[in-house]
Amino acid sequence: MRFVFRNDPCGIACVVFTYFLLCYADFVVVQYLAPSFTNSHWKSIHLVLFNLVLILSLTSHIRASISDPGEVPISGTKLDFxxxxxxxxxxxxxxxxxxxxxxxxxxxxxxxxxxxxxxxxxxxxxxxxxxDHHCPWINNCVGELNQKFFILFLIYTGLACVYALILTIVAMVKGFGSNRVQPAAIICSVFLIMESIIFLLFVSFIGCDQFQGIFEDMTQVEWIQKKSPMRHRKSRMALLGEVFGRGHCRCRYLCWILPTSPNLSRLSSNRFSQA
Ligand SMILES: [Zn+2]
Ligand SMILES: [Zn+2]
Structure with missing residues (x-):
């Protein structure tokens, strides 16, 4: 797999801001929300599960950012225009x-x-x-080879937002597990609620768009260019397989939900080589 880096200041700033927000959510959960569970088993379970979702989100983001989205090789011989x-x-x-x-x-x-x-x-x-489109939040294009990572990032970020919202509400109801609530805990939790709601709406909107595009076999670029949908009868599972991997092993669906390289070796556009 090839790796890429886009030297775009706006994209780099968006990526750093995304990592800051993920770190902030983890800080609030570890510092204030998880300790509000007086039962140590529940505290450990929530810490492990929340961090697992964050690690999956972060890994998906990193792979979406640095993976080759499907760059077309440039011919060695320049054409005469x-x-x-x-x-x-x-x-x-x-x-x-x-x-x-x-x-x-x-x-x-x-x-x-x-x-x-x-x-x-x-x-x-x-x-x-x-x-599909160029996304400043991953500082890379979303294309044939990295769309899986981009969608997994949206899904795991959405899950982390829902989880953080539930933990915050439970912690507030429990009074943060102590009689004397620290003002910092309340302020940080309120910011986490705002962050979670905004990000949840954001990733839900883009995620719905992505799945609609997959099922209609249309990219954002093709929508903008008002191209007619592909006229074939591929099943939804086949269309998902073109993004998440076409392997037929037993662990196929496990590979779909993990940020591992998708098996796209039989994709039609992969068959092409540069003229
Ligand atoms: Zn070009
Ligand atoms: Zn691009």
Whole structure:
């Protein structure tokens, strides 16, 4: 698996802010919420479970950020655009129109051909296979090879938000397990409630969008370009398999929910190699 790093200040700031928020949630749970359970077994169980969800969220985020989303290799031989541009009357900033019969299109920014459903990202400065969108929160494109990690990050972050909300409410009802409640515990808990609600709404909205896109076999880019949905009869499980992995082993569904590299070796757009 290839790794990438986008030198985009906005994306880097968003990633650092995301890690800060995850650390803050963990701090409040460990420092104030878990100790409010006077039963040591429950305290340990909540600490382990909450940290497990956070580790899965963090791992998914890191893999979504640094994994190659599906960059189309740039051909070693640059294409000559002079005839195309003079003939069409378009300037070099416009989309290449010299499409091939096999569905490959020309990207005049990469000066290279790209497979069907690949699009150019101006932040990554590359064409990305089955590009969904460029997400500043992971400082990377969401594409064919890292969409699984992005969706798992949304799911585990949503779970962490729900868990944090439940722990905060229970801790408040219990009076934080002591007769003298520290003001810092209340202030930190109120901020955690606000953070959890905002993030829960955010990841729920994007998560619904992602699953709708998978089931309709449409990326965000294709929605914006108002392309018609794919006309085939793939089952929902087959469409999920194209994102989460197509392995047929017994642990297939376990692989789907863990941030492990998806088995996408039989994907149609993977069959293409650079012309
Ligand atoms: Zn390109
Ligand atoms: Zn991008």
């Amino acid at each position: 002079s005839d195309l541009l003079v003939g069409s009357g378009h300037d070099s900033s416009e989309k290449g129109k010299e499409d091939r019969d096999d569905g490959w299109t020309l990207c005049n920014k990469c000066e290279s051909y790209r497979p069907p459903r690949a699009h150019h990202c101006r932040i990554c400065r590359r064409c990305i296979r089955r590009m």
